[in-house]
Amino acid sequence: MRRLRLLRAPAVLSGCLGALLFLGGAPAHAHTALKDATPGPGDKVAPGVDVLSLTFGPLKPGTTPKISLVGPDGTPVPVGQPVVADDSVTCAAVTPLRSGVSTLSYTVVSADGDTQSSAFQFEVADGAGTVAVPPACRGLHLRAPETGGAAAGDTVLGLSRGTALSAGGAAVVVLAGGGVLARHARRSAHGRRPAG
Numbered sequence: 001m002r003r004l005r006l007l008r009a010p011a012v013l014s015g016c017l018g019a020l021l022f023l024g025g026a027p028a029h030a031h032t033a034l035k036d037a038t039p040g041p042g043d044k045v046a047p048g049v050d051v052l053s054l055t056f057g058p059l060k061p062g063t064t065p066k067i068s069l070v071g072p073d074g075t076p077v078p079v080g081q082p083v084v085a086d087d088s089v090t091c092a093a094v095t096p097l098r099s100g101v102s103t104l105s106y107t108v109v110s111a112d113g114d115t116q117s118s119a120f121q122f123e124v125a126d127g128a129g130t131v132a133v134p135p136a137c138r139g140l141h142l143r144a145p146e147t148g149g150a151a152a153g154d155t156v157l158g159l160s161r162g163t164a165l166s167a168g169g170a171a172v173v174v175l176a177g178g179g180v181l182a183r184h185a186r187r188s189a190h191g192r193r194p195a196g
Contacts, residue, residue: 033057034106034118035088041120044128049097051142052079052104053134054090058111065090066107072100078145087111091137095145097124 036055039045052067059065065084069077080093090108105119 033116034120037104037120038131038134039122039124041122043122043131044125045122046128046130047097047099047124047126049124049131050094051133051137052092052094053137054106054108055136056088056090056108056110058087059084059090060109060111060113061087063109065109067092068105069094070103070105071098072102077102078147080143080145083140083142085136085140089134089136091134091140091142093142093144095147099124099126 034041034054034056036053037043038051038053039049052069054065054067065082067079067082067090069079071077077097078095082090082092084090090106101121101123103119103121105117107115107117109115
């Protein structure tokens with residue numbers, strides 16, 4: 001009888017330890033995990049997708065999720081500034097996607113401050129089903145993706161508007177200064193001519 005009790009005690013202890021390890025081993029940031037996406041992991045969608053949508057648990061107010069996209073050829077695809085709707089849905093405009101497998105990466109901060117980064121792939125293919133803009137993203141003002149570091153329409157000769165104006169102003173100052181110096185040099189040359 002005593003031997004049976006000794007066997008039971010270790011069995012109960014190991015069962016308790018197993019339960020504690022199971023409970024303690026759950027990821028602390030599971031509440032920030034991706035719950036849904038459009039397009040989602042492994043999805044096959046028709047060309048023309050221009051809005052990305054990611055749904056998480058509640059996100060920390062005042063934080064902006066980061067979303068980046070790499071196209072089938074390995075080059076970055078411009079993504080607009082993400083907007084959070086309903087405290088958990090992140091929406092972002094994207095340039096129309098080309099055929100092939102794209103990789104989407106994201107970083108979000110949950111309501112309690114935990115940060116999670118991850119990535120997934122989806123495929124754009126002719127003949128696949130079209131994807132509608134998710135309801136939470138409809139009616140939002142989504143900023144258009146920027147190309148080359150400046151919004152399309154906000155460039156002058158390939159430079160951002162601010163850079164182009166600064167460069168233009170500097171050129172005017174240099175030209176005006178050069179003209180003044182040239183005029184001063186001519187006057188000095190006239191004044192030095194020997195009397196004839």
